Amino acid sequence: xxxxxxxxxxxxxxxxxxxxxxxxxxxxxxxxxxxxxxxxxxxxxxxxxxxxxxxxxxxxxxxxxxxxxxxxxxxxxxxxxxxxxxxxxxxxxxxxxxxxxxxxxxxxxxxxxxxxxxxxxxxxxxxxxxxxxxxxxxxxxxxxxxxxxxxxxxxxxxxxxxxxxxxxxxxxxxxxxxxxxxxxxxxxxxxxxxxxxxxxxxxxxxxxxxxxxxxxxxxxxxxxxxxxxxxxxxxxxxxxxxxxxxxxxxxxxxxxxxxxxxxxxxxxxxxxxxxxxxxxxxxx
Amino acid sequence: xxxxxxxxxxxxxxxxxxxxxxxxxxxxxxxxxxxxxxxxxxxxxxxxxxxxxxxxxxxxxxxxxxxxxxxxxxxxxxxxxxxxxxxxxxxxxxxxxxxxxxxxxxxxxxxxxxxxxxxxxxxxxxxxxxxxxxxxxxxxxxxxxxxxxxxxxxxxxxxxxxxxxxxxxxxxxxxxxxxxxxxxxxxxxxxxxxxxxxxxxxxxxxxxxxxxxxxxxxxxxxxxxxxxxxxxxxxxxxxxxxxxxxxxxxxxxxxxxxxxxxxxxxxxxxxxxxxxxxxxxxxx
Numbered sequence: 092x093x094x095x096x097x098x099x100x101x102x103x104x105x106x107x108x109x110x111x112x113x114x115x116x117x118x119x120x121x122x123x124x125x126x127x128x129x130x131x132x133x134x135x136x137x138x139x140x141x142x143x144x145x146x147x148x149x150x151x152x153x154x155x156x157x158x159x160x161x162x163x164x165x166x167x168x169x170x171x172x173x174x175x176x177x178x179x180x181x182x183x184x185x186x187x188x189x190x191x192x193x194x195x196x197x198x199x200x201x202x203x204x205x206x207x208x209x210x211x212x213x214x215x216x217x218x219x220x221x222x223x224x225x226x227x228x229x230x231x232x233x234x235x236x237x238x239x240x241x242x243x244x245x246x247x248x249x250x251x252x253x254x255x256x257x258x259x260x261x262x263x264x265x266x267x268x269x270x271x272x273x274x275x276x277x278x279x280x281x282x283x284x285x286x287x288x289x290x291x292x293x294x295x296x297x298x299x300x301x302x303x304x305x306x307x308x309x310x311x312x313x314x315x316x317x318x319x320x321x322x323x324x325x326x327x328x329x330x331x332x333x334x335x336x337x338x339x340x341x342x343x344x345x346x347x348x349x350x351x352x353x354x355x356x357x358x359x360x361x362x363x364x365x366x367x368x369x370x371x372x373x374x375x
Numbered sequence: 376x377x378x379x380x381x382x383x384x385x386x387x388x389x390x391x392x393x394x395x396x397x398x399x400x401x402x403x404x405x406x407x408x409x410x411x412x413x414x415x416x417x418x419x420x421x422x423x424x425x426x427x428x429x430x431x432x433x434x435x436x437x438x439x440x441x442x443x444x445x446x447x448x449x450x451x452x453x454x455x456x457x458x459x460x461x462x463x464x465x466x467x468x469x470x471x472x473x474x475x476x477x478x479x480x481x482x483x484x485x486x487x488x489x490x491x492x493x494x495x496x497x498x499x500x501x502x503x504x505x506x507x508x509x510x511x512x513x514x515x516x517x518x519x520x521x522x523x524x525x526x527x528x529x530x531x532x533x534x535x536x537x538x539x540x541x542x543x544x545x546x547x548x549x550x551x552x553x554x555x556x557x558x559x560x561x562x563x564x565x566x567x568x569x570x571x572x573x574x575x576x577x578x579x580x581x582x583x584x585x586x587x588x589x590x591x592x593x594x595x596x597x598x599x600x601x602x603x604x605x606x607x608x609x610x611x612x613x614x615x616x617x618x619x620x621x622x623x624x625x626x627x628x629x630x631x632x633x634x635x636x637x638x639x640x641x642x643x644x645x646x647x648x649x650x651x652x653x654x655x656x657x658x659x
Binding site for chain 1: 382386390393394396474475477478479480481482483484485486487501504505508509512513515534535537538539540541542
């Protein structure tokens, strides 16, 4: 496994692999890798000839009051995990090299990033689209793998790639969960034992929405009420949103005809967690 | 010469050339080609193995009161000129295929695009950065050639490429001029015979600034006054700006120590013209 720090070198190496007509898969991460990230790398290994992971805690996607400074950094064990999976390249740029001193060009994110995370974390998606576009230029891969846990992020990146004709395919991979259902997240390590119990509320609320839908309740207002009840039971400390949305536009829906996505953001202790589930209605 | 209309096809063909390790040069244009454009294609032919020109009148860089609808379209003679130079590929996308129906991702241009054209043509550079980035994704070339006549545009594109790590080199090529000094421009064809005479005022003002600087006048205020006098003599109908700026940041300067750029935008009849000249002070 080659660990590369230099921006020119990663481009040169991957471009070289590309000329060989070998298929390249990239997994952009902020490190603090858990099994969710590792499943993306495994997928890249299965589907491509060469797997590249990137580790960079991107400052432009954190708000001024967010957890940039204390975001977990676990480089040694990250590299160990990647090595065990046979990851071919890891790009770990020095934090001061990714943005030039006078950096001022940003990617204004697509409409699908407007609500939900976009509203609650102003500037977040602008940071995400900008860094992802930069990584896609530095690492000319054929496929990029992202976790479906960040559902809106994947939708934003997909729309960006389509709008800007970026020659890469985006693959959204299933959320990896703890045995009890909690979605894996680098931020889970912030949770105290007591928080950890309450954090399960997100999963319980999502499965409740799916169960109610299967039982014939197709009204979003009622499904959302069910989710909020479940979150209150956990209890979580606050709910940013708990909504049923269109899987493509992420606009709120009134009625589920075929599919929808249930999305939740809630705070447990001082930790903000998000999760989602694709809902499928019973055939009529 | 291959004329390609389809977005997937241009990418596939150019990516194929690239795998052959052949060097690719691209010249993005809006058509209505004059000798300035053709000199860029010639340069691409000289320096690269394969030259690609693009012809697309990009709607997102025109303001609501600008000349999008009446922008000159001369496809047949454009193609003839390119064929004569031995251009290898011409990409002429159908106007409704470049932006998807729900296109909403834009490139927010760098700071160097804030003043001058950026101020007078709100949204112009956002349209430019967005289309140029899209073309750079569709056509993975090694070098892109732009005319120095659009000085600020080149500065904006250069900063974007650096900020976003786009793997392409930007070459700014000398402005091609009519025998009397008027910079070639697709918009010159709008000028009546009488306008055409007055349009020379831009060139006269620029050369006056250079002459005054050579004569020892290094104060920008005074150099700018000289340019305005010359423009008033032409006379042009209005002056958008006539300024001496830093060649990199394009911020106004007070004093020319070594080099600077004189930039002018002025209206002659209903035609808006721009021009510029790099000024060099006498060695001390």
